[in-house]
Amino acid sequence: DAKTTQPPSMDCAEGRAANLPCNHSTISGNEYVYWYRQIHSQGPQYIIHGLKNNETNEMASLIITEDRKSSTLILPHATLRDTAVYYCIVSEAGANSKLTFGKGITLSVRP
Amino acid sequence: KAGVTQTPRYLIKTRGQQVTLSCSPISGHRSVSWYQQTPGQGLQFLFEYFSETQRNKGNFPGRFSGRQFSNSRSEMNVSTLELGDSALYLCASSHQTGVSSPLHFGNGTRLTVT
Numbered sequence: 001d002a003k004t005t006q007p008p009s010m011d012c013a014e015g016r017a018a019n020l021p022c023n024h025s026t027i028s029g030n031e032y033v034y035w036y037r038q039i040h041s042q043g044p045q046y047i048i049h050g051l052k053n054n055e056t057n058e059m060a061s062l063i064i065t066e067d068r069k070s071s072t073l074i075l076p077h078a079t080l081r082d083t084a085v086y087y088c089i090v091s092e093a094g095a096n097s098k099l100t101f102g103k104g105i106t107l108s109v110r111p
Numbered sequence: 112k113a114g115v116t117q118t119p120r121y122l123i124k125t126r127g128q129q130v131t132l133s134c135s136p137i138s139g140h141r142s143v144s145w146y147q148q149t150p151g152q153g154l155q156f157l158f159e160y161f162s163e164t165q166r167n168k169g170n171f172p173g174r175f176s177g178r179q180f181s182n183s184r185s186e187m188n189v190s191t192l193e194l195g196d197s198a199l200y201l202c203a204s205s206h207q208t209g210v211s212s213p214l215h216f217g218n219g220t221r222l223t224v225t
Binding site: 032034036041042043044045046049051087093097098099100101102 | 115142144146153154155156159166167169201203205211213214215216217218219
């Protein structure tokens with residue numbers, strides 16, 4: 001079973017920030033938070049991951065709460081091409097290849 | 112760098128047949144994992160190979176098997192196909208196993224069993 005809870009869907013306007021929430025209240029100390037997304041008919045694409053500290057890369061920012069029980073993926077300027085299913089996953093470093101995907105959140109970016 | 116390449120892209124087979132799917136990882140990546148994606152069950156882990164050895168296995172019957180070659184390329188085989196095996200089969204590679212390095216997925220092989 002997935003150890004994360006995400007709302008089923010959300011939308012945002014093109015050009016605005018998209019803030020995707022994820023709850024992982026049972027996360028353990030050695031588990032990372034990973035975000036992947038899947039655009040229709042393609043394989044999942046890695047976005048970002050983190051352990052405790054907030055992380056930023058060219059695609060997104062990951063904000064992890066101090067108690068690590070929840071996180072938010074931020075797409076700073078959403079475009080239509082960001083419409084996809086976004087998966088939040090927690091996993092030990094030693095099991096980085098054996099990920100348990102939940103249902104994810106469907107983000108729809110509207111013009 | 113070229114991404115993860117999976118062949119064929121689409122495949123149609125009949126119940127009872129067997130099928131072999133191929134995956135070429137990103138150059139330098141030694142870990143290859145396989146996942147099955149269906150509308151009902153979502154993405155499910157099948158198995159992982161590292162340096163030609165199976166390191167992890169998911170909860171699938173023995174009809175599903177795989178192997179990895181010395182150049183890190185991998186194949187998975189499904190024998191005695193069932194209708195329920197119709198799915199998108201995804202291969203992913205990563206630089207190492209046992210660390211936090213992310214997975215890089217191919218675009219999958221769409222298998223239809225009739």
